[in-house]
Amino acid sequence: MCLACYQAASDAAQSPHRWSSRRGFLLAAAASAAVPALAQVEVDSGSRLKNFVPASELESASSQEYSKLIAQARQQRALGPDNHPQVLRLRAIARRLIPHSYAWNERARGWRWEVNLIGSKQINAFCMPGGKIAFYTGILNQLELTDDEAAMVMGHEMAHAVREHARARIAKTQGTSMGLSVLSQVLGLGQLGNLAADVGTQLLSLHYSREDEIDADLVGLEIAARGGYQPQSAISLWEKMGRANSGGGGPAFLSTHPRGPERIARLQENVPRVQGLYEQARATQGN
Numbered sequence: 001m002c003l004a005c006y007q008a009a010s011d012a013a014q015s016p017h018r019w020s021s022r023r024g025f026l027l028a029a030a031a032s033a034a035v036p037a038l039a040q041v042e043v044d045s046g047s048r049l050k051n052f053v054p055a056s057e058l059e060s061a062s063s064q065e066y067s068k069l070i071a072q073a074r075q076q077r078a079l080g081p082d083n084h085p086q087v088l089r090l091r092a093i094a095r096r097l098i099p100h101s102y103a104w105n106e107r108a109r110g111w112r113w114e115v116n117l118i119g120s121k122q123i124n125a126f127c128m129p130g131g132k133i134a135f136y137t138g139i140l141n142q143l144e145l146t147d148d149e150a151a152m153v154m155g156h157e158m159a160h161a162v163r164e165h166a167r168a169r170i171a172k173t174q175g176t177s178m179g180l181s182v183l184s185q186v187l188g189l190g191q192l193g194n195l196a197a198d199v200g201t202q203l204l205s206l207h208y209s210r211e212d213e214i215d216a217d218l219v220g221l222e223i224a225a226r227g228g229y230q231p232q233s234a235i236s237l238w239e240k241m242g243r244a245n246s247g248g249g250g251p252a253f254l255s256t257h258p259r260g261p262e263r264i265a266r267l268q269e270n271v272p273r274v275q276g277l278y279e280q281a282r283a284t285q286g287n
Contacts, residue, residue, distance in 0.1 A: 001169035012262035022069075036103040040273045041218035050168035055107060058167050059130035062203055066114070073118045080117030080137075090135055091115045093151050097158060104219060105162035123244060127157035128203050129166050143240045148224075148233035153228070155220030163219060165205055165212040169253070217263065218270055225274035228281035234267045 010154070034045055073079040080087040094115045101108045111131035120136040123143065128134045133154065140150065160166065208216070225231045 025255065037257045038103075039222065040277060041222050041270055043215050043218055046163055046170075046215075049171040050164045052171040055129075055165050055167060056231065057110070058170070059107075061164075062128040062130045062132055063112075065166050065203055066130075068135070069118075069134070070116055073116075078119040080119065082235065084117065085138070086140060087115075087117045089147065090117060090133075090154070093147060093154055093227075094133065095231075096229075096264055097151065097155055097223055100223045100226040101162045101266035102160050104159070104223075108162050109242070123241075124198065125153050125157055127154070129161055129164070131158075131161060133157065134194055143237075143244060145237070145240075146233060148230040149237040149240070151224045151227060152220065152234045152237045155222075155224035155229075156216050157220070158223060159216040159219035160208065160212070163212075163215055165208050165216065169208060213263075214266065217267055221267060221270055221279065222274050223279040226281055228285050229279055231271040231274050234271070235264055238264050238267065249281040 004184045035043060071077060094113065098108075098113055108131065113131035113133070115133045116135075117140075118136050121142070122136045123139045125133075125139050126136040135150075135153075135249055139145065140202060141148070141155065145153070221234050224234075
């Protein structure tokens with residue numbers, strides 16, 4: 001069945017634990033997204049706010065929300081079949097990128113990664129916490145993405161997941177309104193313990209901070225380069241994104257991913273830092 005004929009897809013409570021287990025969780029979470037010693041791009045260690053939202057609960061909520069989206073796409077005949085060339089292409093890219101995400105977050109080794117394609121004119125893609133990836137046909141077809149450019153999109157979205165930007169963002173937006181009391185909310189979990197179960201629908205529309213976007217740009221650039229994809233394609237990708245936005249309305253992708261010359265300039269500055277990683281990967285791959 002041709003993807004061009006698909007219809008577009010429409011856009012737990014946790015029991016109390018003892019302090020000893022809570023302390024162990026916080027210590028483990030604090031180290032989960034540290035900057036790898038051999039990283040070529042320069043980013044900070046990430047927001048500690050994420051420690052207020054249990055990673056396992058958020059990943060569980062993400063998995064449930066992703067399953068609903070995929071089921072809806074399947075029902076509306078908008079889900080790309082496993083043997084479709086574009087699905088095979090995206091999954092091949094993911095296989096090359098995923099191993100290079102582990103250095104940025106050890107939890108990623110245990111994620112049940114998924115990559116799916118949804119038939120829609122939307123120019124959009126995402127990676128939810130826990131490694132749940134989806135591309136819309138619009139971003140591939142309307143921007144005519146090369147494999148290298150698609151890898152830059154995927155690397156960027158994977159970076160948001162492994163750097164746990166959604167986890168930190170949710171803690172900040174929800175926790176601030178609650179007061180974020182360390183004793184009553186974190187050590188006893190309380191409302192924050194149930195938070196992840198209530199935020200699944202927010203995961204597809206989160207607006208990341210400028211710092212998160214810079215972080216995802218650079219980490220994604222390195223992940224893609226280590227996977228053997230041309231770093232310079234990050235520049236051509238955002239140039240294409242800018243041209244797509246000039247016609248009015250703008251891609252859905254840009255509603256949560258700011259654009260502009262500053263972004264392109266920053267990526268251009270960092271391309272040389274990862275060029276050697278790309279060349280090494282290509283040599284290893286025999287290309």
